[in-house]
Amino acid sequence: MSFDTALSAAAVALEAHLTRVLADHPGVVGDAMRHAAGGGKRLRGFLVLESARLHGVPQDRAIWPAAAIEAMHAYSLVHDDLPAMDDDDLRRGQPTVHVKWDEAIAILAGDALQALAFECATRPEVGTAALRADLALSLARAAGGRGMVLGQAMDIAAETAATPLTLAEITALQAGKTGALFEWSAAAGALMAGGDPLALRVYARAFGLAFQIADDILDVEGSEQAAGKRLGKDGAAGKATFVSLLGLDGARARAADLVEQACDALAPYGGDAENLRDAARFAIARQS
Amino acid sequence: MSFDTALSAAAVALEAHLTRVLADHPGVVGDAMRHAAGGGKRLRGFLVLESARLHGVPQDRAIWPAAAIEAMHAYSLVHDDLPAMDDDDLRRGQPTVHVKWDEAIAILAGDALQALAFECATRPEVGTAALRADLALSLARAAGGRGMVLGQAMDIAAETAATPLTLAEITALQAGKTGALFEWSAAAGALMAGGDPLALRVYARAFGLAFQIADDILDVEGSEQAAGKRLGKDGAAGKATFVSLLGLDGARARAADLVEQACDALAPYGGDAENLRDAARFAIARQS
Numbered sequence: 001m002s003f004d005t006a007l008s009a010a011a012v013a014l015e016a017h018l019t020r021v022l023a024d025h026p027g028v029v030g031d032a033m034r035h036a037a038g039g040g041k042r043l044r045g046f047l048v049l050e051s052a053r054l055h056g057v058p059q060d061r062a063i064w065p066a067a068a069i070e071a072m073h074a075y076s077l078v079h080d081d082l083p084a085m086d087d088d089d090l091r092r093g094q095p096t097v098h099v100k101w102d103e104a105i106a107i108l109a110g111d112a113l114q115a116l117a118f119e120c121a122t123r124p125e126v127g128t129a130a131l132r133a134d135l136a137l138s139l140a141r142a143a144g145g146r147g148m149v150l151g152q153a154m155d156i157a158a159e160t161a162a163t164p165l166t167l168a169e170i171t172a173l174q175a176g177k178t179g180a181l182f183e184w185s186a187a188a189g190a191l192m193a194g195g196d197p198l199a200l201r202v203y204a205r206a207f208g209l210a211f212q213i214a215d216d217i218l219d220v221e222g223s224e225q226a227a228g229k230r231l232g233k234d235g236a237a238g239k240a241t242f243v244s245l246l247g248l249d250g251a252r253a254r255a256a257d258l259v260e261q262a263c264d265a266l267a268p269y270g271g272d273a274e275n276l277r278d279a280a281r282f283a284i285a286r287q288s
Numbered sequence: 289m290s291f292d293t294a295l296s297a298a299a300v301a302l303e304a305h306l307t308r309v310l311a312d313h314p315g316v317v318g319d320a321m322r323h324a325a326g327g328g329k330r331l332r333g334f335l336v337l338e339s340a341r342l343h344g345v346p347q348d349r350a351i352w353p354a355a356a357i358e359a360m361h362a363y364s365l366v367h368d369d370l371p372a373m374d375d376d377d378l379r380r381g382q383p384t385v386h387v388k389w390d391e392a393i394a395i396l397a398g399d400a401l402q403a404l405a406f407e408c409a410t411r412p413e414v415g416t417a418a419l420r421a422d423l424a425l426s427l428a429r430a431a432g433g434r435g436m437v438l439g440q441a442m443d444i445a446a447e448t449a450a451t452p453l454t455l456a457e458i459t460a461l462q463a464g465k466t467g468a469l470f471e472w473s474a475a476a477g478a479l480m481a482g483g484d485p486l487a488l489r490v491y492a493r494a495f496g497l498a499f500q501i502a503d504d505i506l507d508v509e510g511s512e513q514a515a516g517k518r519l520g521k522d523g524a525a526g527k528a529t530f531v532s533l534l535g536l537d538g539a540r541a542r543a544a545d546l547v548e549q550a551c552d553a554l555a556p557y558g559g560d561a562e563n564l565r566d567a568a569r570f571a572i573a574r575q576s
Contacts, residue, residue, distance in 0.1 A: 025433040029441040033433055079399060084391035103372035104444050107395065108437050111367060111402065115432030118406045122425040132421035137410040144403030145313040145321055149396050153317040156392050 003278030010046040014070055015039075017063050021120065025112070032097050032109035033116070037074045039092040041286075043211075043279065044069040044185045050276050051189025051200055054269055061127055065135055065188045068120035069181060072143055075113035076181075078106050080152065086233070093228035114143070127192060134191060142180040151176025164240035174212040175205070182208035186276075202265040203276065210258035211283040213251050216241040218287070220248065226287040255284045291566030298334040302358055303327075305351050309408065313400070320385050320397035321404070325362045327380040329574075331499075331567065332357040332473045338564050339477025339488055342557055349415055353423055353476045356408035357469060360431055363401035366394050368440065374521070381516035402431070415480060422479060430468040439464025452528035462500040463493070470496035474564075490553040491564065498546035499571040501539050504529040506575070508536065514575040543572045 001009070018037045025033055045066035052062030081088040081096040082103060089099045098106035121139050122132045141147055154173040158165050165173065186204035187197035219231050220243050234241050242251045262280040266273035289297070306325045313321055333354035340350030369376040369384040370391060377387045386394035409427050410420045429435055442461040446453050453461065474492035475485035507519050508531050522529050530539045550568040554561040 027438065027441055028445065029433055029437060075399075079395050082391075082395060084395060103370075105441070107367055107370060107372060108441050108444070109433075111363075111398075112433035112437040114399065114402050115428045115435075115437065118424055119428035119432060122421050122428065128417070129421045130417035133410050133417045133424070136406055136421065136424040140403045140407035140410065144407060145317055145397075145400030147403075149317060149400040149403065150315065153315055153393070153396050156396070157316065 001275070003275045003282065006050065006275050007042070007046050007279070007282075010049050010066070011040075011042040013049070013059065013063060014042050014045045014066055017067050018070065021067060021116070028101060028105055029108050029112055032078075032101050032105050033113055035094070035100060036078045036097050036109055036113060037071060039094065040070070040074070042070060043283075044073050044181055046279065047182065047185035047204065047276070048188045050279070051186050052192055053189070054272055054276075055189050055193035055195050057189055057192040061125060062189060062192060064120050064123050064126045065192070066185075068117045068135075068139065069185050069188075071113045071120060072117035072139065072148075073181060075110040075117065076143075076148060076152070078110035078113065082106055085152075085156065088230055090224075090229050117143075131192060135188065138187075138191075139184055142184040147176055147180035149176075151178070151180070158239055159237055164238075164244070166240075167242075167245050170240060170242060170245065171209065174209055178212050179205050179208035182211070199265050199268050203262045203280070206258045206262035206265065207280045207283060210255045210262065210280060213242040213255040213258070214284045214286065216243045217248065217251055217255070217284075219243075222287060252284070259284055289563070291563045291570065294338065294563050295330070295334050295567070295570075298337050298354070299328075299330040301337070301347065301351060302330050302333045302354055305355050306358065309355060309404070316389060316393055317396050317400055320366075320389050320393045321401055323382070323388060324366045324385050324397055324401060325359060327382065328358070328362070330358060331571075332361050332469055334567065335470065335473035335492065335564070336476045338567070339474050340480055341477070342560055342564075343477050343481035343483050345477055345480045349413060350477060350480060352408050352411050352414045353480070354473075356405045356423075356427065357473045357476075359401045359408060360405035360427065360436075361469060363398040363405065364431075364436060364440070366398035366401065370394055373440075373444065376518055378512075378517050405431075419480060423476065426475075426479075427472055430472040435464055435468035437464075439466070439468070446527055447525055452526075452532070454528075455530075455533050458528060458530060458533065459497065462497055466500050467493050467496035470499070487553050487556050491550045491568070494546045494550035494553065495568045495571060498543045498550065498568060501530040501543040501546070502572045502574065504531045505536065505539055505543070505572075507531075510575060540572075547572055 022034050048066035049062050078097045080086050081091055082098055088096055097109055118136055121135045126132050151173050182204040183201050186200040190197035190200055219234050222231050224231050259280045263277040266276055310322050336354035337350050366385045368374050369379055370386055376384055385397055406424055409423045414420050439461050470492040471489050474488040478485035478488055507522050510519050512519050547568045551565040
């Protein structure tokens with residue numbers, strides 16, 4: 001199965017699974033959770049499913065941690081889009097939750113999606129108790145105040161900082177904001193099989209950073225219609241980005257280097273990991 | 289050890305433990321997490337520690353789920369106090385997080401405290417992998433869109449509802465908003481010992497509801513200085529409360545009935561559960 005086909009299949013499977021998981025969430029917050037959890041590229045969930053496939057883990061087990069990371073990512077977008085944060089009205093081509101409903105519903109739907117992520121990671125269907133406990137603990141660390149939230153906080157602080165961030169600071173920021181969840185996703189399949197996740201972690205860290213550099217390039221060069229979100233905001237806010245620090249060509253070269261590092265890290269898996277390599281290449285070629 | 293002494297000892301132990309756990313959380317969000325996780329009555333953490341003690345579980349293990357539920361409760365307060373939610377400027381006698389810092393920091397600190405709750409519940413120190421996985425799964429369900437968040441959403445919706453809530457609706461709302469975390473807390477100690485948590489669940493449900501009725505009474509009769517938060521807001525907002533539906537005497541009688549039910553549920557534990565009975569009695573006698 002080619003990368004495109006595998007990514008589409010993962011997106012279809014995740015959409016169906018999240019719809020089932022969210023079916024019994026009542027009320028307006030349930031509606032908002034379904035809205036926020038719908039759509040998207042499902043790259044993080046795809047990483048879980050591909051990493052699981054590489055290790056011979058059946059998809060009916062891997063779909064649970066894949067849904068967990070997609071719920072976690074969806075919550076982070078809902079909160080990130082709030083007026084007090086990035087103040088975005090468009091996400092995945094749809095109105096953001098606080099625009100479609102209101103801020104209180106967006107806060108609560110995001111909160112409930114984070115709880116749902118931990119529910120999905122610890123469901124009995126995932127596997128042994130040791131696996132469920134370890135996935136939840138590592139997910140908590142990846143998502144929390146020393147992981148994703150720290151990256152988001154550094155991002156917010158950068159908007160009002162007296163001096164623009166340095167390259168090292170932006171790299172650290174993105175390692176938290178994107179890298180932590182990417183790494184958890186890629187490692188999950190190896191952990192589910194009791195295997196060593198190191199190669200997949202190295203892959204995911206390089207991939208995650210390339211993905212963010214590509215985001216900065218898209219923010220300058222992309223089409224809002226294709227991206228399904230507002231662009232050009234970082235430049236307008238005078239924020240340092242990989243593009244402002246490295247230039248467009250320098251940023252492209254750095255992203256290409258990282259994609260090569262990511263691909264090389266997968267050497268132990270040989271040709272079986274070609275979809276994961278294509279995922280990293282896709283990260284810097286995408287329009288959305 | 290009397291109830292007062294046990295509650296104070298639990299508060300001291302939890303304050304020290306959360307300080308240690310949060311020591312390596314960097315930046316402004318780390319500061320905001322420490323601010324939000326400090327103080328409070330620590331009733332939920334006390335329930336975990338007492339329930340663990342009843343089942344012979346050492347406190348150095350039980351302190352972890354106790355810290356988990358206090359982190360979860362702290363996150364819910366930070367988000368509940370936001371301008372788009374209850375819009376409160378005072379909590380535990382201190383400025384709320386969005387007042388002391390700003391809304392973005394409050395959103396992120398709350399998010400990170402929720403992740404921290406799951407980290408504390410799944411740390412290896414808690415016990416077996418099966419226990420850690422089950423605590424995390426039940427915590428996710430208690431906190432999420434069919435538990436605490438659902439109760440909070442019903443509470444927000446009640447503010448703009450065309451007709452005031454009925455007694456059955458307010459009871460359902462509070463079962464989510466307060467009851468779910470109370471129940472998880474009281475059950476945790478039994479689960480840690482591999483025991484049956486049913487009696488403690490029945491106790492916690494009745495206790496949680498009595499606690500909320502007492503909150504409604506305090507909102508009418510209490511002192512802001514003693515409570516450490518703003519009072520009189522429900523009446524000003526024209527919201528139905530246990531007091532508006534039952535009257536002050538009716539609400540007091542209902543709370544007293546529930547405390548009796550809570551105490552009766554603990555019969556299997558005999559005199560060993562006297563601190564838990566006193567906790568329920570305290571719920572309706574407290575000034576804060």
